[in-house]
Amino acid sequence: MEDYDFLFKIVLIGNAGVGKTCLVRRFTQGLFPPGQGATIGVDFMIKTVEIKGEKIKLQIWDTAGQERFRSITQSYYRSANALILTYDISCEESFRCLPEWLKEIEQYASHQVVTVLVGNKIDLAQNREVSQQRAQEFAEAHNMFYLETSAKESDNVEKLFLDLACRLISEARQNALVNNEASPLPGEGTTISYLNCCNLN
């Protein structure tokens, strides 16, 4: 009776101006808003995708990169199923801040969270400051998936979210198996709560 099979919460984080909002817009609305202003606090988008016949609802929380909103954005990490940590390949600074972001993730996000490192703005390759290899190594060292995207050219944006969704499904299935073995509570057929991290119907 639900209009989806899975529901996942994805939170985008990263320095201000690396293109988080544009990634989300491109994915949810297919737009690239040229004069996108700075996000205030948090932004919310929803998109349902279908993978292998299963409806997956993605709740996307797009956070402000600005320091002053740090405390409110942090409060959104906790319930996230996946984090998209974004930097700008043409901005060394945004890459150098990544360890700081990882610290935040460590501190505020759940331990099972799936983290993807995204180097955005590959359309500005001529100004590249962070090499792909370096980012790849960094991602591997910190157990993250890695992808380079361009919200402007719509490169890899769909792939980013769809891959993430696939990964989340398989994780959810695993967890469900583990959970079922661990606690097969009779009578607890369907969860009625509107929002569990993953709703298996």
Add this chain to the structure above:
Amino acid sequence: MARRGTSSSFPGVCGCCGALRPRYKRLVDNIFPEDSEDGLVKSNMEKLTFYALSAPEKLDRIGAYLSERLSRDVARHRYGYVCIAMEALDQLLMACHCQSINLFVESFLKMVAKLVESEKPDLQILGTNSFVKFANIEEDTPSYHRSYDFFVSRFSEMCHNNDDDLDIRNKIRMAGIKGLQGVVRKTVNDELQANIWDPQHMDKIVPSLLYNLQYAEEAESRSPSPLQATEKEKESPAELAERCLRELLGRAAYGNIKNAIKPVLMHLDNHKLWEPQIFAIRCFKIIMYSIQPQHSHLVIQQLLGHLDANSKSAATVRAGIVEVLSEAAVIAASGSVGPTVLEVFNTLLRQLRLSIDYELTGSYDSAMNIGTKIIKEHEERMFQEAVIKTIGSFASTLPTYQRSEVMLFIMSKVPLPSLQHAIEMGKTGVNRTRLIQIMLLKSLLQVSIGFQCNNLLSALPSSFLDPLLCVSLMEDGEIRLFVLEILISLMDRHGNRHKFSTISTISDISVLKLKVDKCSRQDTLFMKKHSQQLYRHIYLSCNERTNIHPHYEAIYGMLAMISIELANEEVVVDLIRLVLAVQELALTNEDNLPVYNRCALYAISAAYLNVISQLTTVPAFCQHVHEVIEARQKQAPYLLPEDVFLEKPRLPKSVDHLEREVLFLQSKISEVLGGSGYNSDRLSTPYIPQLTDEDRLSKRKSIGDTISLQVEVESRNSPEKEEKAPAEEITFETLKKAIVDNVAVEEQERERRRQVVEKFQKAPFEEIAAHCGARATLLQSKLNQIFDITIRPPPSPSGTITAAYGQPQHHSIPVYEMKFPDLCVY
């Protein structure tokens, strides 16, 4: 919007033949008109409601079906039908206040969520409104499994909406705020439900509300036209946010305060809102006024904790926090400090010390990283002032007994050179000590202002007065002034202080409209116990060459305060004796005071005698004072306050040879006072300050003091010794007195004896005990000191006078004192 259609998951719903479908579905379908423009079909809605009421077990199915229809309509952008479905849901919800509502609520909330997650502002607002309606229903059955996570997240997000269209932005923000309010209302009283006070919710709700509050401030400052502002105010997100915040805080129980306040502090930190503290103060005013008063001390504690956590932040930030503390303390009044009074002051004093260190070392960490953050001295100063102000506002909320406790506590933190505490040496050490002394005394002054203690005896115990009057605090002009001001403000309980702020010899003091109460018994006791200390302090203060105008004003004020607040006959005589000694000080000029200081001493003597003569209302006394003042006006105007305390006083080169008629005469005053029943005999013995322990440690040593110590310590109860004591300087005056007063001496002796006997016969036990107690402590301290001296050689006296006399003063005292073991005192 590239949303995939959801209709495929509900095949055949529309195509079903009406007759075959269940009754509830038919009833639901009937409420939708052909054209969504027509709105809800009212009559059919009534039928549906009636059905739902008569068959409540069907309610959940009705809900499910309605929500199914609604999701489909949302997906198909048929917003007219969405509104109708929502209206129907609302009506059903309102109609069915019963247990069966529980299952229905699930579908209802799912629908609200569906609307709220939409991108369309209209749907968001529609959903929120329904949610608010639902929130206002009081359910009697708890629901364990309901979760509001998504709503909190989404409503918080809506509070941050940044739509280009200001109107839409405001609408969505307000919807967000209302939604949050709804969640709070719904969950706050239900222990079983999701705990709204968890940090994960509070960290979203509180900053969202604050952001809107703060945003209003920005907007206000931007829009100059008042007309526009009032228009906007009608329904501004800020107002709504404030109301919501108040409601939230008002519901916070003891255990929840912390979680609610923490995000406020974080928000203010992150948005750098401590610096112009206006917003921070506003926030905390809202907080203090909304929370339950018994919890206010928790807020204060959290602020203090935050201050500590920000020890190394910029001075402006710390100053902001302290400023907020001060405002909050006033609001919370007596409840603000809570059970840990001293902890509050301890924190503030610690911050004060830290700030002094920062100021002196120029860095936050003396060990490393010098210069990583540049410390601006004037900012630290501002911070220190803010701390002192805050100490004052905290203290003003305290009851009397706690206030004196706090004063004692602050006093105990003042670094004093003594045997116990080794004072830091070196230039920075001295500088630091001095700064700390000044800051702490300033704090004390702040605490003492407006402190109405009825009982000075208990408010100012020896443990407070002794260090305050300690000589080492007298050497520095600035510090000396603070000490005087503190004493004055403690004594002044009738607001007379300012009437004596300028030194003058007005001919009729009734114009001052002094408020005088009779000196209470405790005050009399206080004076019995401590008067000698006070007199001594005044006397020694007079003899400082670094004195400037404010010092003399303070000395004058102090004399006046004692006369008004604490005087009985005995004290009046003592004060006159003291002032005559001050005049003598100027006259004999042993310490080679500059002309200005001497004139000033003459002037305050004149001013004070003018006041006291009028207070005693002894006509002959007034007469004498008046004569002298007139004589001075003619011959030596530079001896009167009106001339001395000018911007640029015209002073003579020398004031050594003064005529007799410009001086106040002890003999004359004795005579006139004696004539009016005052016991003026004592006036004939010139006042000599009593020496205390630390005098012998400080530089201020003279042989005269050492001997007079023995006199003063013992003179009170052993009158025989009184006359054996005159080791003071033999001047013309003393010789003259010796001749003139020979007869009087005997009489005086007799009188004294009588007094002592009478005192022990009539005085209440406490009085005698207090008296002896004072002596006992004096003796004890002396004994301690002796032990100390025998263990450790005393610092060599630096005074040249002592050296010249060549008398090993410190030996004589121990021997003398050792003869008096404890028992002898009683």
